[in-house]
Amino acid sequence: MIESNSVKLRVEDLTLIFGKRKKEALEMLMQGASKAKILEQTKCAVGINRASFEVYEGEIFVVMGLSGSGKSSLIRCLNRLNEPTSGKVFFKGEDITGESNNELLHTRRFEMSMVFQKFGLLPHKTILENAAFGLEIRGDDKIEREKKALDALETVGLKGYEDLYPSAMSGGMQQRVGLARALANDTEVLLMDEAFSALDPLIKSDMQDELLQIQKKVQKTIVFITHDLDEAIKLGDRIMIMKDGIIEQIGTAEEILTNPASDYVSAFVEKVDRKTIITAESLMFTKPSILRLDKDGPMRAIRKMREQGVKFLPVEDEQRAFVGYVWLRDVLDLADNKEKSLDKALKTEVPSVYKEYTVEEMLPLISGNNYPLAVVEKDNGRLLGLVTQTSLIIEATRFGDEEVKHLIRKANDI
Amino acid sequence: MERIIDLGKYIEIGINALEENFSFLWSAMDEGITWIVDSINSLLLGTPFIVFLIIVILLAYYAKTGNKMFKKEGIKEGIGLVLFIVIGLSLIYAMGYWEDAMHTTTLVLVSTFIALVLGIPLGILSAKNKTADVIIKPILDFMQTMPAFVYLIPAIFFFSVGNTPGIVATVIFSLPPAVRLTSLGIKNVPEDVVEAGRAYGATGKQILRKIELPLAMPTILTGVNQAILLALSMVVIASMVGAKGLGSIVYQGIQQNDVAKGFESGLGIVILAIILDRITQSFANRR
Numbered sequence: 001m002i003e004s005n006s007v008k009l010r011v012e013d014l015t016l017i018f019g020k021r022k023k024e025a026l027e028m029l030m031q032g033a034s035k036a037k038i039l040e041q042t043k044c045a046v047g048i049n050r051a052s053f054e055v056y057e058g059e060i061f062v063v064m065g066l067s068g069s070g071k072s073s074l075i076r077c078l079n080r081l082n083e084p085t086s087g088k089v090f091f092k093g094e095d096i097t098g099e100s101n102n103e104l105l106h107t108r109r110f111e112m113s114m115v116f117q118k119f120g121l122l123p124h125k126t127i128l129e130n131a132a133f134g135l136e137i138r139g140d141d142k143i144e145r146e147k148k149a150l151d152a153l154e155t156v157g158l159k160g161y162e163d164l165y166p167s168a169m170s171g172g173m174q175q176r177v178g179l180a181r182a183l184a185n186d187t188e189v190l191l192m193d194e195a196f197s198a199l200d201p202l203i204k205s206d207m208q209d210e211l212l213q214i215q216k217k218v219q220k221t222i223v224f225i226t227h228d229l230d231e232a233i234k235l236g237d238r239i240m241i242m243k244d245g246i247i248e249q250i251g252t253a254e255e256i257l258t259n260p261a262s263d264y265v266s267a268f269v270e271k272v273d274r275k276t277i278i279t280a281e282s283l284m285f286t287k288p289s290i291l292r293l294d295k296d297g298p299m300r301a302i303r304k305m306r307e308q309g310v311k312f313l314p315v316e317d318e319q320r321a322f323v324g325y326v327w328l329r330d331v332l333d334l335a336d337n338k339e340k341s342l343d344k345a346l347k348t349e350v351p352s353v354y355k356e357y358t359v360e361e362m363l364p365l366i367s368g369n370n371y372p373l374a375v376v377e378k379d380n381g382r383l384l385g386l387v388t389q390t391s392l393i394i395e396a397t398r399f400g401d402e403e404v405k406h407l408i409r410k411a412n413d414i
Numbered sequence: 415m416e417r418i419i420d421l422g423k424y425i426e427i428g429i430n431a432l433e434e435n436f437s438f439l440w441s442a443m444d445e446g447i448t449w450i451v452d453s454i455n456s457l458l459l460g461t462p463f464i465v466f467l468i469i470v471i472l473l474a475y476y477a478k479t480g481n482k483m484f485k486k487e488g489i490k491e492g493i494g495l496v497l498f499i500v501i502g503l504s505l506i507y508a509m510g511y512w513e514d515a516m517h518t519t520t521l522v523l524v525s526t527f528i529a530l531v532l533g534i535p536l537g538i539l540s541a542k543n544k545t546a547d548v549i550i551k552p553i554l555d556f557m558q559t560m561p562a563f564v565y566l567i568p569a570i571f572f573f574s575v576g577n578t579p580g581i582v583a584t585v586i587f588s589l590p591p592a593v594r595l596t597s598l599g600i601k602n603v604p605e606d607v608v609e610a611g612r613a614y615g616a617t618g619k620q621i622l623r624k625i626e627l628p629l630a631m632p633t634i635l636t637g638v639n640q641a642i643l644l645a646l647s648m649v650v651i652a653s654m655v656g657a658k659g660l661g662s663i664v665y666q667g668i669q670q671n672d673v674a675k676g677f678e679s680g681l682g683i684v685i686l687a688i689i690l691d692r693i694t695q696s697f698a699n700r701r
Contacts, residue, residue: 079613081609081612081613104615105615105617106615107615108612108613108614108615109614109615113613113614114610114613114614116606116609116610116613117606118604118606119606120606120607120609120610120613121607121610122607122624122625122628122629123629124628124629124631133610133614134614134615136624137611137614137615137616137620137624138614138615181614185614191613
């Protein structure tokens, strides 16, 4: 089977059923029976219902759902801690579900490592021995595994703690050891099952930052399970939302927030602070008409504005980089004076942002003069689109933020 | 009252059949156990009292204090036990029961050893395998509650009088805690640690050796401790079928109505029990 390089894990029609009469339950499920009916007739619980998705190389793929959504069962199917009832899991194009015992051990030892909610550290081993545990299991010799474990401990910021025992450490530090153990194996895939859910909020936030830092360095493919949407948004390159064993939606945080695929997802994302997630890219209107400073004169500018029914237009230079706006009244003055160029009417001190700016970051740029925010390409300054101040305020005030209300009042006063 | 069923008779027939058909097995067992008992006995009796005392003190002190052995707090912790051992063993020696005490120690060591060799694997089996657990449990109940004297009758039958029937009866009596506590210890190993082992590709053997047994060790050692104490409690009963040691002195005391003898030898058993208990308990409570 040919598979594109960037897909690291591919899950096809994965179904997991708990209980004794799995076959019967699976048949009913395929015929479209409901979970409740299957439970009633066969005493089998459907954990995952025909899930299909792909995880790309180097991304953090977050699986989000409430308890009972099947997310933890799902991650355990990826390394077959749970044996899938039907469906396939491909790792780099190879079907893991068909692997023999020895192949499976190899996969667990060399291809995927796992971080657990309850850490899963061995109380009778030191921090160093714990970090080296995966290597010990796969038979690396002592010198080599201690070296790798030390490196991993340094990566997670636990240098100097090697000889302590887990009981002497806080939850956050224990989970760093759990992470070091996973990193020491140097597998391509990291499976993180609610890895930060047992930690205090502040420590949790620290660990998230730390994980993002480490990820920049190591570029692993990470499957991260969580029930916390804020965590999903912070960490996830893409997020998959699950409910009752069914995938509700897969997409970036922004896609999910701006375009929820179901009522369940929209109910879920309602509480999220959108200010920090919605970016300029999704708010801007694209392909505005643009004036060329070197080509277009006042007469052409007036005609364009009339055509579009607008009072201003953005202007770019000969390299097609955004330089500013011209306003209709200024251009009319130029035309009266028989000027040939737009230079004198050009307002260059205008706000511009990049497409990944969030609403929160753009809010301070709101001003009384009602210029739209120009969204420009980072490297060549080309105009991608415009974000009007009104749309920015509407986006922000959905949540009745006092600060934003004040800004509107200020804007109206002028 | 009229007997409707003569269960005992069938048991007797069964025991007889076992005795006749497997006599080679019983005599081999008898020879093996006798050989082990004799070797350990001659080793213990060959060791001068003072050397024995020092070895026991060092062992107990190490068990009690571990890596704090040479620190001040270690000495504080261990000194009580050391004093007790010195006084207790010297008292046994001074009362003239040293040889008997060594016979008893041998009996306890050998039967505990056999109980553990059988009990720990059985405990692991019953923790891992539900069917085995269902079968083993009622057998253990039977072994523990059936009065110990009852074992003595067939034991004599198979092995005639001497140390062997005593040891066999003692093993039967002290086996259950070894099995039960091993099983309990392994069942109580947190699921998440075992799962971590599986996730990293550990085989069943690796999980047992590197995760389950080390984590269950304190509970297993409590089982060892219980097995030793139960074995000690059996020495008087074992002496009724000819096992030598302090137990037989107690037995003589009972038969001769000799309070002094009975009390002295009984006290000797108590001293041995306390020393063995403290040493094994200290190992169990480590960390």
